[in-house]
Amino acid sequence: MIKTCNPRWLLALFCLVTAMAAAQAQTAKLPNVMVLATGGTIAGTGATSTTTVGYTAATVGVDQLIKAVPELSKIANVKGEQVFQIASESMTNEHWLALGKRVNALLAQNDVDGIVITHGTDTMEETGYFLDLVVKSRKPVILVGAMRPSTALSADGPINLYNAVAIAGSPDAIGKGVMLALNDQIHSARDVTKTNTSTPDSFKTPELGLMGYIQGGKPFFYRVSTRKHTADTEFDIASLSALPQVDIVYGYANMNPVALDAFVAAGAKGIIHAGVGDGSLAARVKPALIAARKKGTIIVRSSRVGQGILARNGEANDDELDFVAADTLNPQKARILLMLALTKTNNTREIQRMFYTY
Template sequence: MSGLPKVAVIGTGGTIASQGLDPLDVQDYASSGRPILNAEELVAGIPALKQVAEVIPVLHSAIPSTAVGWSDWQALLARIAALRAAHPDLDGIVITHGTATLEETAYFLSLTVPSDIPIVVTGAQRPFTGLSTDGHMNLVKAVRVAGHPDSRGMGALVVLNDEIQAAREVTKTSTGRMQTFRSPDVGVLGHADADRITYWRRPMRVLPVADRFDVAGMATPPRVDVIYSVAGGDGVAVKAFLGAGAQGIVAAAFAPGFTTPAERVALAEAMEAGCTVVLSSRAMSGRTFPAKRYRAEGFLNADNLTPQKARVLLMLALTRTRNRDAIQAIFDAC
């Protein structure tokens, strides 16, 4: 018995597992032609992991996160369930992931995994082979957080750059900087420092396990699209989404949640056609306010969820109900 926590590391690809042509190839490494490392190769390449946990590398996938979608989330749900069944003494699970859609995957898992076991999603801004790569330390810190008993019951967590963030709250804010993942409205949950894991607070919006969305095995989710408000937006995209079968539309509206007049008309028509419309903000911070004129027309509000996370939640909500008041209650709780 090592006395160390037992942590599984599921590899899904992304920058953290990518290889450039040389140590200075930290930007266009996707064109290097070198393969993305799998979980076994990733773990073997960071011997220091043995000092912090008994690590179980789990072969899963090796793709850029721009390719991640519903089927990949379903595969992760199945993998997590299988791991918990095979290793009942598992202390935590780490998922390595590309940063493009990392926050969406983490939020989906936070809403759907029927367990309080710590699930930590991590990635990197520089490839595995890059000079001063952040990936090696990010993975070590993520494993430490996943194995820490205080990490239980917080929903999925995101760990990069020594910071522990809640899946619901965190978003990528910079294309290339190390401190890209931030929680604009509320800040970090804690820090993964060299000597200890320290939590300062617990997230308030974590669904009890019994209330999480049971979508495991669902082949096709309700279609939900996002419209981005810009000056002069004419609402044509709304009509296109409806034509493609959208059951829900999230508006990345002007802060604090207003659209152009033409978009408002198009979205109202979408609701008349049976589509659910949720107003979020393109500002990426702050709540959308339930203005009377929008509320009277039946528009729902995303609170302070980013448009991409509002889309995830609306997809899940529509698997449970089409009642607008019930969906708004879901957004208020999640």
């Protein structure tokens, strides 16, 4: 005798199968975002919930960072990978090369639509600009961090991470270069800088302005950089195992050439002179800069001011001295571009072209 099926049971089974199919379809439509963790304050912990300074950076792993923001599953298929676990003041050229190569390898995969990199804020702008010059893809790469550790009452890491994933998975972010996402704002890696030691609104793009905002899990763009970046650059790190030594000499009243001479003696291939004002050269230091250039060291005049164009042939006759002007790049970013430039050429005219291009 054949028993008849319970209609209610059949209906329940049908609803379950339909719901599972709908869930799978929804998951398939979500962008695939890879989170590469490098440490920093966003992965930091403090002694108490009110500890916002004096905490320990780089203690929380990537899986825990992702798990702390369950809302991520609604906007992207997120996977994590722990690349480094360091405070960003300890970031090195070797870290940059390894990170850049890993980013390029992942972006070459069809199942990766964008990348988020969690990073300490101290050198985030530098890592961002390095990647902006060496990433060989138009897919979004977003750096994100926090000004307060994960254990703080007012931790900004979770919402920053959520916003970064939202940008990385957005078609609107494609082709806009490497970006930073903090404090509900989107900044170009080339132009942004850290401006405050501890407040959540530390990252700003003076004068040139931020790129846009994140609101309701959606990026809104209002400005893009006109400088070439990512897939349009001439730099390729695929075969590089090291970067040329480039050091920064800071300008100040009563400056002397001791640091400059030490860097040159230690083998510096390039020097960024972070001069006062429009990159002025102190009378006591100028002869040492000229001597260094004659020995083959590339000299780039930058400024400690932080805003404005460094005028070529302004405070120094760059044509005569065979120096390079940093354009709008601050000293720490000028160092990055010069290192990469020196992997291609020692010609100062070519290097100056690069500074006006990137």
